[in-house]
Amino acid sequence: MGQEQAFAALAAQLWARFTQSPSDRDLHGRSESHFAPMPPDAVAYPESTHEVAAIARICAAHGVPMIGWGAGTSLEGHALAPQGGLSVDFSRMARVMDVRPEDMLAVVQPGLTREALNTELRATGLFFPVDPGANASLGGMAATRASGTTAVRYGTMRSNVLALEVVLADGRIIRTGTAAPKSSAGYDLTGLFVGAEGTLGLITELTLRLQGQPEAVSAAICAFPDMTSAVETVIATIQSGIPMARIEFVDGESARAFNAYAGRDLPLTPHLLVEFHGSEAGVKEQAERFGDLVADFGGAGFQWAHRSEDRAALWKLRHNAYYAVRALRPEAAPITTDVCVPISNLARAVEETAADIAASGIPGPMLGHVGDGNFHALLLPDPAIPGDWDRAKALAGRMAERALRLGGTVSGEHGIGMGKQGYMQAEHGEAWDVMGQIKRALDPDNLMNPGKLLRQN
Amino acid sequence: MGQEQAFAALAAQLWARFTQSPSDRDLHGRSESHFAPMPPDAVAYPESTHEVAAIARICAAHGVPMIGWGAGTSLEGHALAPQGGLSVDFSRMARVMDVRPEDMLAVVQPGLTREALNTELRATGLFFPVDPGANASLGGMAATRASGTTAVRYGTMRSNVLALEVVLADGRIIRTGTAAPKSSAGYDLTGLFVGAEGTLGLITELTLRLQGQPEAVSAAICAFPDMTSAVETVIATIQSGIPMARIEFVDGESARAFNAYAGRDLPLTPHLLVEFHGSEAGVKEQAERFGDLVADFGGAGFQWAHRSEDRAALWKLRHNAYYAVRALRPEAAPITTDVCVPISNLARAVEETAADIAASGIPGPMLGHVGDGNFHALLLPDPAIPGDWDRAKALAGRMAERALRLGGTVSGEHGIGMGKQGYMQAEHGEAWDVMGQIKRALDPDNLMNPGKLLRQN
Incomplete structure (x- = not known):
């Protein structure tokens, strides 16, 4: 492996903003969910798009995986490093680059959180509506196609990202979309990178639609x-x-x-x-x-x-x-589920899930963004109780299968990451292979966030 | 070429619904715009997705181009056959397959027109809002990412197509998306095929979002x-x-x-x-x-x-x-333009365009969906006046360049087709190459609507 050479080149490029310290690695190998820690081999803190491109060129030359890191709030292990490599932490790329009130848009760097953006927008009469609950980074929200409480009115990240700047696996920098409200000029690459979970490139800038503060x-x-x-x-x-x-x-x-x-x-x-x-x-x-x-x-x-x-x-x-739910059973190792069904099957999906949870004996409060057909159960298995964890995993599996049976999807908003690849074949069939074809076309060496979303060979 | 073998196989498969008659070829080689006729070598009228898949397998085996045909209302020559091949006419796949009022969606075949859909929906209290003016086919509207007068409220085809069935270049049938209102499960393939102008596959079924008739x-x-x-x-x-x-x-x-x-x-x-x-x-x-x-x-x-x-x-x-505009100068050969700019530059774009048109001496009334920053000039050069056509083409070119200079796009809603490839490099830079990489991954032999949207080698 050329990883040592790559890391030497990265250290020469980034100085103290490249590190292999155990604490940094440890921090970037954890998630808010039940996945075991999977630390990267090193962490980089780029300060510009050109630095991200330089990082990608170095990693590409030496076959080193690159995993984007925003606020670490993913619930499906998106930012873990199962194959090691380099965590690219965007905390030093967290600025609002431009606010254009007349166009109702903001240009931001990926490490900026949604709350920080809304704080900066306070005086403009505008706000960014997508609200997944967690104070996630906007780059991460785009990568997972996040949504949350307000999507029923304002849409998900899919409809609120107007344009992107992306660094590809080979270090090329591309721009997708423009500041015009719509376009029919070519493939919708913006829409392709939104929800790609960092497997096709690293988002280095986002142009976001804003909304007027309601009267x-x-x-x-x-x-x-x-x-x-x-x-x-x-x-x-x-x-x-x-x-x-x-x-x-x-x-x-x-x-x-x-x-x-x-x-x-x-x-x-x-x-x-x-x-x-x-x-x-x-x-x-x-x-x-x-x-x-x-x-x-x-x-x-x-x-x-x-x-x-x-x-x-x-x-x-x-x-x-x-x-609040975790506090119901502090000793539990929680599993957060996330399904979405057609509205016509929402009552049935919620009722069947509730009955299934009740029969399991595992605490599992349910809540959700029901205007979108999207709901969660927060399952609370106690690791000290034999079989509890397995029963909870089986419950989560039946939720996903039920969503598919009722014409829905295994993820309404949390994404696939490492948690839901097992359902992708059932949901997408050959379309999952098409995702793989696109992945191989843009990242033939599988360096961008490997081990996530796609079929693993 | 294996075209003769392919056509023999298609005739055996489709009987009278495969034809090489001059009148059919002629009809499928014309467009509503200024492009010279480019007829296909044959026309097929499939009646089912499986027939479309069989057609694709036969064409793929023999290297025959496939061009989808809806209502023929494209303004950028999308459905012309510059490299010959087979026009796949969806007029026999024009049914409403399902209307689900509770989910506010309809499942339709691609040959159905938007007016026919809205007629069928009349009793439901629902309607399909996207309105490009022409009574286009819904498959064609998806392929060009059409929009029109109501996009300012209800969005373009991008936000109104929930799921697709697509036949790929090799005859595989895939389904993208579900009937759930949103999803974070994998790449947004629906969004990729919407606006791909038939260059990645043939759309054989669409699941469309409906809206409640306003009170x-x-x-x-x-x-x-x-x-x-x-x-x-x-x-x-x-x-x-x-x-x-x-x-x-x-x-x-x-x-x-x-x-x-x-x-x-x-x-x-x-x-x-x-x-x-x-x-x-x-x-x-x-x-x-x-x-x-x-x-x-x-x-x-x-x-x-x-x-x-x-x-x-x-x-x-x-x-x-x-x-109405054509009637101002019936002898003209009209050129329809279509640009879209950020709202903050709309006044400037409209004014500069108006001044440019006035200076040219060519009649060119302007109108547009200005809530989206999208406007058109209908240029009316008279072929009998020396230089008029060239002056009009130059005007149209300056409109596209002006849109780019003002941060916009060379097509708000008509698409690229054969008319605007010359501006793709300027608008997208390396992102145009990324489109080409995706194209080659899914259609390595360039059989799906060749000669459109992408860089031609």
Whole structure:
């Protein structure tokens, strides 16, 4: 292997911003999920696109794998280094390069987090809407095609990334897309790199669509007697054309977790959390129409959050769900699942999953971005209980299979990474091979984030 | 060449649905634009995906080019056969396969036109929003990433195609995407085939997102003293967050053409045509806010079309623009241009183009989907006037170059086809080579719509 030569060249290029220190390697070999640590052999901290290109040329010349690193919030082991190599950490490429209010876009570096972007945008009247919960890096969010609570209104990263700059496996720098709102000029390479999980190239700059801060915002939480009535309220809301900005489902177990974690007193039944964006009159009308639907389906106990601090508290509740649920069983080794089904099968998918979890005896609160047909169970197997882990893995597997059987997908927003390759053949069939053909065309030596997403030979 | 063997095999497979008759070849060698006829050597009329796959296997075995044919409405020569081969006409694959109101989607065959789909959807309360003007086939619209008047609200084909079935160059049948509203499971192959202009495969089935018929619709036309005030009204409307369903610009020359063609009496100044979709109260509020902006920028002469027949008349005016403009100079050989720029440069792009056209002496009314930064000039050179054609081509070239200089794209919605390959290097640089790498990976013998979009060696 030419790895030693490559590392010598990288050290000469980057000085202290190239390191093989155990602590750096260790830090870049961990993830927020259940995967065992898989550290890279070295870490680089580039400060410019040209440095990333130089890194790629050196790694390509010596056959060294390159794995992008953003904020490390992936839930499917995307940034682990199962084949060693170099972790390319974008923390020193985290600037807002340009904000163009008239074009409603921002040009950013990949290491910038979504919260940092929104802080910088505060004075402009604009915001970046995609909200996966975690304060992820925008490069990482593009790479996993992230979405979250607001996708029902504003779309996923797929529709909010307008253009990219990408360093390819051989060090070429390309630009995809323009600042024009649309184009029919050639293959949609932007869309190809969004969701490619770093397997086709390293994203070094993103042009992101922004949204105007709504004139009025209103949010609420309300309780339902059972899952079916909550889910059917969601379906009716979608079909009636009410433009929700967010519509989130949490089950009774999640409500119990919220109460314990945040000192709330929610009834231990399913809830919906909603938010409306628009003009004063528009939001009022939407809220009223939604209230009528909730009543039709037996919902009650509305708590409206009109003030921005009340809304912040409401969404903090939702965003802390992972920690709240973990606190239900601190000794557990959690497994986060992520499926997405057609809306017509959402009630069935949620109910069958709930019954399956209940029968397993493993705690597994459910919640999700149900306006998109996307939901999660946070399974909490206790490693000290024999068989618990295997039962939880089997539950997660049945969730994925159920999603496919109901016409859906094994990942709504977390991606494939190292966690879900086992379902790719079932979901895509020969189309998975087509992904492999594209991968080999652009990265014939399999140096870009090897071991993820694609069929492993 | 094995073309004779291929054609013998196709005739055995398809019987009368394979033909080499001069009239069929002639029909499939013409386009709605200025390109010289380029007929295929034969035409096939498949009736199923499996027939398309059989056709592809036969053509692949004998090196015969395959060119998809929908409604023949392309403006960039997409469906011409510059290297001969087989035109695959989808007119016998034009059915609605499934409508799923709860999922707000329809599954259709590629030969179905958008108007036929909307006729079938009439009773469901749903509609398919993408409206390029022409009654194009949905397969063709996907292949060119079509958009049109409603993209400002509902997006282009890129965001309205949820899943595809595609026959690859080697006859493999793949499915991309699912009926779930979103997915993070692997490369976005749906997005790759949308806009690939048939160069990567033949689309044999589409799963399309539908929209609920709005409860209320209101449309209007209003006049402006000059282009700048019209365009600045558009920018202000976007920035104020008013959710236009349509916002179309036409210049004074277009108004003159409309008056002559449709017996109207519009003032000979720039106009905006707008439409709002929403609840009764929402549409009223949007219309009022838009009216205020129009007044701020000196617009006047509002004509509201509240009744559906009045709206139909208004949009018929817009949809017939091509014919109305052609009638200004019936002897002309029209050149339709199509550029798209960032909104911040829209006024400049429109003004510079108008000045350039005026200086040329060639009639060239301008209109466009300005909410997307997309506009067209319909240049009317007279072939009988020496130099007119060349001057018009040069004008069109300067429009494309201007769009690039202003940060935009050489095609907002018509695609590249045979007409705009000359600008691809300037727009995409090395990314154009990446498109070529993907093309060669999936179609190494260059049999799928050769001569279009990609670099020709």
